[in-house]
Amino acid sequence: MLAGEKSPAEMFLVKLFAVIPALALVAAVPLAWGWGLGWVDVGLAVFFYTFTCLGVTIGFHRYFTHGAFKATRALRIALAVAGSTAMQGPIIGWVADHRRHHAYADREGDPHSPWLFGTSARALAKGFWHAHMGWMFRRELTNAARFAPDLLSDPDIQxxxxxxxxxxxATLLAPALAGGLITWSWWGALTAFFWAGLVRVALLHHVTWSVNSICxxxxxxxFTARDKSANFWPLAILSMGESWHNSHHADPTCARHGVRRGQIDISARLIWVFEKLGWATNVRWPRPERLARNLKAQSVNDFAFPQEEMHQSTCSTR
Incomplete structure (x- = not known):
């Protein structure tokens, strides 16, 4: 399950990538109140947040971790690059950690379960911190040869x-470059670096980590699942559909997580676009009759799928 420990250099980088953007997020409120936030910064932050978030949700998670669809080589590389710009670690380590999470969800061996320390108030507070970000500061290294051998053997992904x-x-400097060119000023480059670079990365980090902790x-x-995963609707848009987490754990390889009426899943809609363009094939769309078997009490009529999705292959579980 494990493959030794992270090196001191790797531990330093983990702390650096987690702490510096977080400090920027803390500073964002007073800065926004008085100065330093313009519409160019907002637009760039929204663009880079959406691009990098979808790289994680569609690329790292639904495609590379769970094989929810097949992709052309160009799309495969593009998704790997886009996910890497989210600053959540190299792709092979990310996928190995997440596959390990599903293999041991909310049990001993899960790298970031909030339930590993007990159910008392103190234990849950400790568990929340561990699941949200504390687990990253542990030295244990997931065995990629066991959990991600397919990626280790892929030259493009390597x-x-x-x-x-x-x-x-690039993910930090590109917003600064864009902001400088749009405003034609060093100040525009600086504020874009802060808002569309550091603050954007920090916000995406905490949204992703909230799926591990809050969800x-x-x-x-x-849905019936082997763990304590839950759907948390307030994060649906910011997480691009990832917070429909109980639905996901009930059927991990499905391309769509928001399977009930009114459940917004931006990632699934973009996968649908990729499929229409011919870039994605063999998409594992959910089928109501299968999901109904995992439902606790609701009706199959509670599901809302485009008609073409209902004729695709049945999702399978790990």
């Missing part, structure tokens, strides 16, 4: 994995 430091620099503690659990 290259993207090695590019992670350069892609990290395993509170929310709606309409």
């Amino acid at each position: 290259r993207v994995n090695r590019w992670f430091p350069a892609l990290t620099a 395993h503690m509170i929310g709606d659990r309409p």
